[in-house]
Amino acid sequence: MAAGRGELPAWVDMGLIPFLNLVVALFVAGLVVVIIGESPFESLGIMLNGALGSIKGWSYLLYYATNFVFMGLAVAVAFHAGLFNIGCEGQAYIAGLGATIIGLGLEFLPWFIVIPIAMVASMAFGALWAWIPGYLQAKRGSHIVITTIMFNFIAASLMVYLINNFFRPVTRMAVESREITGAYILNFREIARLFDIRMPSTPLNLTVFVSMFAAWAVWYLLWRTELGYEIRAVGANSAAAVYAGIKPDRITMIAMAISGGLAGLMAVNEVLGVQHRLLLEFVGGAGFVGIAVALMGRSHPIGIVLSAMLFGLLYQGGTELSFAKPLISRDMIVVIQGLVIFFMGALEHAFRPALAAIFVRLED
Amino acid sequence: MDLSLLPEILASTIRLSVPLVLACLAGLWSEKSGIVDIGLEGKMLAAAFAAAASASYFQSAWIGLAIAMLVSLCFALVHGYAAINQRGDQVVSGVAINMLAAGLAVVLGNTWFREGGRTPALPDTARFMPINLPGAQILSQVPVLGGLVKIVSGHSILTYATVLLVPLTAWALARTRFGLRLRAVGENPHAVDTAGISVARLRYQAVIIAGILCGIAGAFISTSLSASFVRDMTAGRGFMALAALIFANWRAWPALYACLLFGFLQAAGNYMQGAHIGNFEIPVQFIIMLPYLLTVILLAGFIGKSIPPRASGLPYTKDR
Numbered sequence: 001m002a003a004g005r006g007e008l009p010a011w012v013d014m015g016l017i018p019f020l021n022l023v024v025a026l027f028v029a030g031l032v033v034v035i036i037g038e039s040p041f042e043s044l045g046i047m048l049n050g051a052l053g054s055i056k057g058w059s060y061l062l063y064y065a066t067n068f069v070f071m072g073l074a075v076a077v078a079f080h081a082g083l084f085n086i087g088c089e090g091q092a093y094i095a096g097l098g099a100t101i102i103g104l105g106l107e108f109l110p111w112f113i114v115i116p117i118a119m120v121a122s123m124a125f126g127a128l129w130a131w132i133p134g135y136l137q138a139k140r141g142s143h144i145v146i147t148t149i150m151f152n153f154i155a156a157s158l159m160v161y162l163i164n165n166f167f168r169p170v171t172r173m174a175v176e177s178r179e180i181t182g183a184y185i186l187n188f189r190e191i192a193r194l195f196d197i198r199m200p201s202t203p204l205n206l207t208v209f210v211s212m213f214a215a216w217a218v219w220y221l222l223w224r225t226e227l228g229y230e231i232r233a234v235g236a237n238s239a240a241a242v243y244a245g246i247k248p249d250r251i252t253m254i255a256m257a258i259s260g261g262l263a264g265l266m267a268v269n270e271v272l273g274v275q276h277r278l279l280l281e282f283v284g285g286a287g288f289v290g291i292a293v294a295l296m297g298r299s300h301p302i303g304i305v306l307s308a309m310l311f312g313l314l315y316q317g318g319t320e321l322s323f324a325k326p327l328i329s330r331d332m333i334v335v336i337q338g339l340v341i342f343f344m345g346a347l348e349h350a351f352r353p354a355l356a357a358i359f360v361r362l363e364d
Numbered sequence: 365m366d367l368s369l370l371p372e373i374l375a376s377t378i379r380l381s382v383p384l385v386l387a388c389l390a391g392l393w394s395e396k397s398g399i400v401d402i403g404l405e406g407k408m409l410a411a412a413f414a415a416a417a418s419a420s421y422f423q424s425a426w427i428g429l430a431i432a433m434l435v436s437l438c439f440a441l442v443h444g445y446a447a448i449n450q451r452g453d454q455v456v457s458g459v460a461i462n463m464l465a466a467g468l469a470v471v472l473g474n475t476w477f478r479e480g481g482r483t484p485a486l487p488d489t490a491r492f493m494p495i496n497l498p499g500a501q502i503l504s505q506v507p508v509l510g511g512l513v514k515i516v517s518g519h520s521i522l523t524y525a526t527v528l529l530v531p532l533t534a535w536a537l538a539r540t541r542f543g544l545r546l547r548a549v550g551e552n553p554h555a556v557d558t559a560g561i562s563v564a565r566l567r568y569q570a571v572i573i574a575g576i577l578c579g580i581a582g583a584f585i586s587t588s589l590s591a592s593f594v595r596d597m598t599a600g601r602g603f604m605a606l607a608a609l610i611f612a613n614w615r616a617w618p619a620l621y622a623c624l625l626f627g628f629l630q631a632a633g634n635y636m637q638g639a640h641i642g643n644f645e646i647p648v649q650f651i652i653m654l655p656y657l658l659t660v661i662l663l664a665g666f667i668g669k670s671i672p673p674r675a676s677g678l679p680y681t682k683d684r
Contacts, residue, residue: 032468036475084455140664143672145402145455146610147663149603150656157653165647291459329481331470331595338463345456346446 008356014303017351018296018344022310025339032335036327043321043328050320051313057320059188059202063274065305065312066204067266069211071290072308073218074262076299080222081255082235087133087148088263089287090155091126095264097159098125099271100167100278103180114183119210119268126264127257129155134256138249144256152287160280167278177278185273205273207265214265215301221258231255263287285334292337295344311337371514373631378519379589381627382526383408383598386581387605388612388619389533390574395614396537397570398550399447400677402458403439404578405602406465411436411582413469416483416593417476419490425587428490429522433579439465440575441568448567451679462602470595483586483593492520492588520588522580529577534616546570550673553680563680578602607659613670626655 008017030040051057071088078085085091098121106114133147160175167177187205192198222228230251233241238248270282289311296310297303311333318333343351387404394401411432419428439461446452470481477483500517504510537543549556549566557563585601586593604626611625612618633651662670 032471036471084453086455086459136660136664140666142660142663142665146606147660149402150607150660153600153603153656154653154660157649157656161647161649288459288463291456295456327475327478329471329474331467331474331481334463334467335471336467338460338465338467341456341463342442342446342460346452346454346460347450349452350450 008352008359012355012359014298014300017355018298018303018307020351021296021340021343024343025336028339029332029336032332033328038325038328043325046321046324047314047317049317050324051317054200056200056202057316059200059204060316060319061309061312062208063202063204063269063312064315065308066208066211066269067286068289068293068308068311069215069305070262070266070269071286072293072297072304073214073301074259075290075294076297076301076304077218077222077231077262078255078259079294079299080228080235081231081251082238083134083137083144083252083255083259085130085148085256085259085263086145086291087130087151087287088259088266088290089283089285090148090152091129091260091263092266092270092283092287093155093159093281094129095122095126095260095267096271096278096282097162098122098264099183099267100177100180103183103272104167104177107180107182109182111182111184115185115272118183118272119265122264122267122271123261124264126267127261130260130263131253131257134253137256138252144252156281163278163280175280180272180276180278183272184276185268187273203274205269207269207273210265210268212305214262215305218262219301227254263290289337292340292344296340369635371511373628373635374515375518376631376634377624377628378515378523379627380630381623382523383581383585383589383601384605384608384623384627385526385530385620386577386584387602388608388623389529389616390577390581391606391609392533392537392612392614392616392619393546393570393577394574395609395676396550396673397546397567398553398673398675398678398680399444399567399571399574400454400458401443401574402455402606403443403461403465403602404574404605405598405600406458406462407436407439407575407578408582408585408602409462409469409596409598410439410465411579412586412597413465413473413483413582413593414579415583416486416586417473419486419587420477420484420592423487423490425486425490425492425583428587429492429580429583432583433576436579436582437572437575440571440578444568444571447679448564448571451681454677454679466596469593473593473595481593481595486587486591490587491591492522492584494518494520495524520584522584522588526580526584530616530620537616542569547673550675553675557680557682563682567680604655607655610659610670610672611662614672629654 033040033043051061074088075085099118102118102121129151133144133151136142136147137144163177164175168175169178185205185207187202189199189202222232230246233244233246234248234251241248266286271278275282293304293307293311296307314333314336318330321328322330387408391401391404414435415428415432418431419425443457443461446457447454473481473483497517500513503513537547545556545561546566549563553563585597608619608622608626611622629651633648
């Protein structure tokens with residue numbers, strides 16, 4: 001490694017490097033805003049105020065973050081096994097199928113039975129869609145990156161076909177399923193109403209607690225169980241893991257299935273908690289945000305929760321910004337996302353050695 | 365389906381194959397040198413925007429093409445810097461480039477033209493328009509030959525140029541000293557380095573060629589295939605080109621055939637809305653997903669075998 005003897009302290013690795021990367025990404029984004037001819041500081045102010053200045057802003061921030069936590073965890077689990085899962089987008093999309101089939105098919109059952117089954121079905125569908133590329137890499141030698149990319153496109157076509165031909169009511173023009181009434185996850189406005197509290201309308205629903213639990217569960221899995229140890233061992237050095245009696249092929253498939261299952265939970269939030277029906281392209285790029293979130297969060301659940309909230313802030317603030325300043329399109333967030341992925345992922349060897357050198361000098 | 369549509373479908377196949385072939389050749393050059401390029405899609409998209417925006421501003425398709433190549437080249441150099449100098453993860457860098465391109469194109473387009481990321485519709489004079497080959501008018505009246513003429517004639521200059529680029533690439537990679545070295549650097553960079561040839565320099569050359577080819581592909585999409593830029597208009601073509609590259613087992617001529625096959629599937633998908641085999645309606649979505657499905661099956665080794673260059677995706681570190 002280029003880092004040499006300078007092992008960086010944890011706070012640098014987990015905190016300072018992501019922070020510096022964020023600053024650089026925001027700086028470049030700020031330059032783009034200047035090119036557009038707007039003030040970057042005013043824009044930042046509008047963004048922060050739009051996301052943090054009201055209950056509504058916060059609730060949207062947390063709603064976005066819920067999706068991003070699931071996706072970030074999904075990417076991170078695969079990362080720990082040394083796998084790059086670009087297919088979270090497709091896995092969550094297919095998972096929507098599981099949620100909808102149960103939600104519509106078991107409508108006659110009470111909600112406290114349907115919702116857990118629908119969640120398990122979402123995870124199972126997502127897991128299956130990720131397990132296949134895992135299997136193909138482990139047993140047939142396909143490359144996981146290429147297979148998961150292809151699976152995104154296959155999922156996109158498949159879902160158009162299925163929604164259009166099997167889920168769309170004949171009377172409806174829009175390509176979407178009918179409403180899922182039984183497996184209805186309450187949002188915070190509806191809960192507040194139960195206590196006679198008025199709240200602005202919000203997509204934030206109880207799934208946010210599932211995402212917190214998922215973050216804890218992933219931490220427990222990776223650092224407190226034998227399977228987690230095996231996943232990390234394969235990711236660190238799969239050849240060495242074999243000597244420890246670990247079968248990398250098996251771990252590849254399991255890690256991909258877990259990753260897909262986590263991505264599948266995003267469908268629970270979106271289909272059962274927000275839209276209450278199966279929509280075309282409801283994932284909307286969250287799978288790719290997950291890559292940025294996992295890289296920024298250093299593949300650790302705490303980091304992932306924090307960076308998911310950061311991206312939630314960017315998404316909510318960016319939406320408000322595009323209302324206030326129509327010149328700055330919401331796609332600005334995609335630029336920031338790309339910058340974060342570039343600096344955190346592709347240039348990770350650029351920041352660390354430089355910082356390591358500084359720290360070595362400080363130690364001497 | 366109606367057989368009289370066949371010449372039209374085949375002509376459309378050629379048109380739709382052009383960006384695939386160009387992107388696929390770009391991927392070929394890049395990966396032969398050992399640089400994996402997931403960012404073909406992003407480079408094409410950036411180029412498509414640059415071409416449409418500048419063609420509209422200067423009212424010239426050629427200036428559009430030049431600027432598209434320049435913009436795509438810049439993105440390629442960013443990828444090269446991350447992959448070659450910084451030894452970064454090439455897949456991650458590619459993903460980042462795709463996002464940067466998709467975001468920047470819409471942000472800048474929205475600012476400059478205020479049409480929600482769209483660019484203004486180009487007049488025919490600022491586009492690459494169909495060229496009728498000499499004699500095509502007369503020959504198209506002849507029964508069988510006429511159909512053939514309809515397929516081959518009436519494409520833009522970029523299409524005919526692309527046809528020339530395939531043998532050129534095949535020849536350059538197989539027969540020239542540069543091509544030999546480039547292939548060597550993708551298989552065994554240590555050997556190339558030992559021979560006193562710069563690995564980084566060769567890889568940069570490959571990345572630059574890939575950038576220029578993606579630039580032409582993007583310009584073709586926005587100034588020949590259509591007449592303006594709209595968001596995400598490359599629609600996964602970069603990934604389809606990647607699939608074609610795998611299908612072609614990293615060779616130039618087979619790459620052309622794979623792209624023609626995928627282009628045909630796209631064209632057939634457009635024309636075959638509601639086509640039947642017996643009583644069974646073929647869903648268009650299945651035709652659209654076929655290239656991806658075939659690639660997955662091929663990669664899994666169920667039909668034939670596909671072997672990438674040995675050092676592709678691996679950063680090269682000089683031994684000290």
